Each structure stands twice: as C-alpha cells, then as structure tokens.
Amino acid sequence: MNAPVPTSEIVVEPASARVDLQIIADLVEPKTRVLDIGCGDGALLSLLQARKGIDGRGVEISQGGVNECVARGLSVIQGDADRDLVYYPDGAFDYAILSQTIQATENPKLVLSELLRIGRRAVVSFPNFGHWSVRAYLLMHGRMPVTKSLSYSWYDTPNIHFCTIRDFVALVDEIGATVEQAVALDAAGQRVGMRLPWGFWNLFGAQAVFVLRR
C-alpha cells in the first residue's frame, strides 16, 4: 500500500498557528463594530477586544467553540456562514471578518457578497492552495495535498472550496469589490514582499489576508 505521507515537507499554514489573527488585529481600526464569522473559540474577538476595544460579535458552527466563546463572555451565536448572514442588516458592522473559513463554506461567492453587504469592509484570510509546497506535493505524490494544519483527506475535509490567491483575486473582481489591502504570509509567517507581483505571492504565500470594500 501507499507509504505514509510525510507531512513535514509541506506547510500550507505557518507553523506559528494563526499568525493571520495578529495581521487582522493590526488591520482593524480601534473602537469599531466587528462581526467575526467562523470565530472558533473566540481568539480573534478576544484579541480585538483587548487590543482595539472593538464591539465584537461572532458566528461559530461548532457547539464546543460557541460554548467556549460564551463562557469567555463573548457575544457569539451558533450558526453558519452559508445560512445565517442573511439576517444581518446592511452595513451593520465596520468589519465582517472571515478568517480561515471561506474554504469551508458551501457558497464562497455568496458568503463574500454577504460580508460586503453587512460590513463596510470585509477581511478575509485563507490558506493559499497555490503555494509551491502544495503544487510540489501534487506533482510529486499525485495525491491531494494533506498538511499538518489542514490534516484532512479529500474525502473527509470540511475545506470543500480551496482556492489560490489568484483565484480569490478573480472572485473579488467578479463581484465588483475593491482590494484595499492585501498581505501574503510565507510558511514561516513572514510577510511576502509587498511590491512583488500576484504570481509571486501565489507561489510563496502560504496564506493571505485581504481587506475588501464594496
């Protein structure tokens, strides 16, 4: 049978987990209203509350995550990016944040449009499936890449809509939104050179953080 896949050679997310949260926290203006969709255990909301004094709300699909958030005193509802965003009024938040979640939504295009309807700005972070290590993995093993931090096989992954940085930029264009800021992080969690072209980011960015507006 197949040899176990060595996972050390491929890292889609940086080893320092969720460095994107720090980047997002830097991007968000103080004293704003923030909706974090797919807020997990509330790490980002807590960080934003502590560092930026934001008025934060969260949506999280897992009971464990919601329980943890509520126990931490965060305003979080059990819900789903695909189903529950429709209930929020237009422009209810300064920022609608979707961190490491868009690849797990059923309809990323609709979710992205909803983010831009609800928030004056949308902040989206996602793992870049165009990273060289992913490409190399597929090339060398001929199998769907499995990584340490995204350790699912193709048949049981919640990440049903992986995209590359270029794919994402194309979607942003398609829905007529504007990229206000973009940051790519390499596998070590360092920023990939600002002035480099998309193609370079797409190869060397392990993940990306975008700030969009309508």
Added chain:
Amino acid sequence: MTMNPARRAINAEGAPDQIAEFGPDEPLKLDAGYDLSPLRIAYNTYGTLNAEKSNAVLVCHALTGDHFAASPSPVTGKPGWWSSLIGPGLPIDTNRFFVICSNVVGGCMGTTGPASVDPRTGEPYGVTLPVITIRDMVRAQAMLVDRLGIDTLFAVVGGSMGGMQVLQWAVSYPERVFAALPIATGARHSSQNIAFHEVGRQAVMADPDWAGGRYLALGKRPAKGLAVARMAAHVTYLSEAALTRKFGRTLQDRDKLGFGFDADFQIESYLRYQGTTFVDRFDANSYLYMTRAMDYFDIAADYGGSLAEAFRDTTTRFCLVSFTSDWLFPTEENRAVVHALNAAAASVSFVEIETDRGHDAFLLDEPHFYAAVDGFLSSAARARGLQP
C-alpha cells in the same frame, strides 16, 4: 383568600415565602381590559441586594413551576426546581446576585389566580377571572420589582414559559433589563403547541368534576381530567430517544402482556404516576389559564409582524439556549429570536446544547448549559461593574 388546597394547608403552618399585596389603588391592568385588584404576589428571594440595587436577577418559572426555584417546595418537599443552577457558587450565584422568583399571576401557589376569591362575589374566581397573558405576568412582576425598590434588573432568566416572560421583559421594559437569558423558548406559541394545550384543556373541562370551573365552590376537583392533561403534556417535554432509553417497551411488574388495559408498559405506569402526583400540587383552572397565556403569546404580532421591530434599539445583552432534542420549542423557534436580534443589531449569544432529554433538559443538570449560563452572566456582571 383561597388557593390550591394543598398550598393552603402549608400556609396555616407558617409561610415559607414572602407576599406582596397590592390594594385597590394599585390594580394590575390586564390585557383583557380589566383591573385586577386586590393583587397578591407570592415570591422568594435568595442572596442579598447590594447597596446600588444593581445585582437583582429575576427568575421566571415555567407553566407548572412556582416561586420555589431554589428552596424546597412546601407542597412536595422536593428541592427547588432550579436548585442546581441557583445557589452559592452556582451559575446563578447567590453570593453575587440577589435572585427574585415570583409565582405568576394566574398561578396557584400564592399569587392571585383563578382559585383566589373574587371580592365581588366572595367565591373563587374560577373561570370568571379574565384571561391572563404573558405580558400581564410580566407587568405584575414589574410591580413587585418596583415594590422592592429595584429600577434595573441585572438579568432576567427563565425557560419555556419563563423564557417567554424573559423576552416580554426585554420588549416591554428594555431599559430595565441589562441582560436577558431566555432558554428553550420562542417568541410565539406554535400551532402544534396550541394543539397540545387544547388537548389538555379539553381533558380538564371534560371531567364532570370541573363543573364549569366552579369545582372549588362545590368542594370538588377535576383530578382525572387534570391528570390526563398532565400525561399528554408530559410526553411533549421528553423525546423519543429519552423515552426509548428510559423505558423502551419494558413491561411493568409483569413478564408478559396482560391482554387488558392496565398499565402493561413501564411508560404507561410512569405517565399515570406523573398525572396523579401533578393533581396534588396544581389547580386545574390555573392550568387552563397558564396554557392560554402561552397560546396567546406572539411578540411579533404586537409589532406589525416584525420580531426585529420589537427589539429595535435594544441595549439589553441576550443569550439564548436551545436543546437539540426539544421538539416543543425546537432550536428553530429559538433561532428565529436570534435572527430577529441580529437584524436589530443587538448583542446576542446563542448556544444549542446537544442532549436527548427533550424540552425538560432546561430543568436538568446539563454541564454545557450551565457553563453557558455561567459565562454569560459573569461577562455581563463585568460589564455591569458588579464585584466578583
């Protein structure tokens, strides 16, 4: 003033609770367009009100509950129905909070209800008492809270019909509710729920001893009808999974079917027991009034059909809790409230607790539920500036 006979016997031995009396100058203005007077409210308090009067938590009881939330019931002798949630060091921590729980108007545990004497006739009201609504219950609670000198409640908490009262508090007196914790509830009673209540009421009224609601004056009690009503209702509080787990098709005190209509199955015996013990502690007419109050409940209807409109500009912090196997107030009913609060841009948390114990789960020891209550109240207390 007469009431539940079981209750009256207890009162003669010494009151285990407190009573607030409201005279003719302070009538309760009912939605039915009637001034209810005199009004008597039986209640219990736990913990100490702080000097700022900012730590009061109002606990609202469910359909057949009472104000003995955290102290033993004088009728049954059993511990308070939320004694595992309310107390020193518990999620509703009486070391921090001053907890108030009152018997709802229309009830039968000391607050004015159908078993109370109508001063105009000298007889119990029976069904001549105007229909009571959830809003009336909340209005009466507000009178009690006023009487206690409390302006803003730190929190209002309750499950099922108690959750309806919590929602009504947040809508009727938004500036008086800092935090609201409605559990296993909805903003309206569904058609299916009205249907089950109607079955219960018909069972009561079909009992000849109900006597058109005048049974107390005639020295009778519609025990059979009320027991059947309770049996039917009790099934709605459980879930198929819980019934299967607890009873399955196990036979009661026999090893084969009896080919008759005795209680062959354990579940039958259990339900009969639930029915007969219920009639010892509850007044049949009160049961009619309580169920009617829930049936009439529909917050959106008061706001042109828009639930979000009811919560517009609210500054109350909400936390809703539902239970996966609750088919009486399913998650979707709770979530409809959450969506309305989202639409009103309110501060809201919502937790769905995984359990097979049905609607009754809100009265049972569910660790995730308790953790949510604890987390929500603790963070609200921080925001309110209450001492830990």
